[in-house]
Amino acid sequence: MLPQTMPMLDLINFARQQGLEISPDHLIENPVAVSIDEARILKAKWALRWKLRKCRGCENAFNISEGGLYYLCHECVEEAKQ
Numbered sequence: 001m002l003p004q005t006m007p008m009l010d011l012i013n014f015a016r017q018q019g020l021e022i023s024p025d026h027l028i029e030n031p032v033a034v035s036i037d038e039a040r041i042l043k044a045k046w047a048l049r050w051k052l053r054k055c056r057g058c059e060n061a062f063n064i065s066e067g068g069l070y071y072l073c074h075e076c077v078e079e080a081k082q
């Protein structure tokens with residue numbers, strides 16, 4: 001087994017423990033948005049792998065694969081740039 005495949009298996013196992021799958025772009029397919037605090041409690045290591053996240057700025061749920069940065073939605077990122 002190639003060394004770089006190990007972290008991905010770890011992520012897949014973590015998602016399966018939550019009853020979730022991994023998307024082709026290696027994100028956890030969570031149906032309910034998680035906040036940064038919830039993500040850290042679940043597993044800090046995978047905090048940036050959740051697809052649906054709760055924005056730290058406006059608290060709206062957003063899909064990171066459609067825009068945004070870390071735990072900020074696209075709108076809040078744009079606002080922060082101004």
Ligand SMILES: [Zn+2]
Nearest residue numbers: 055058073076
């Ligand atoms: Zn926001």
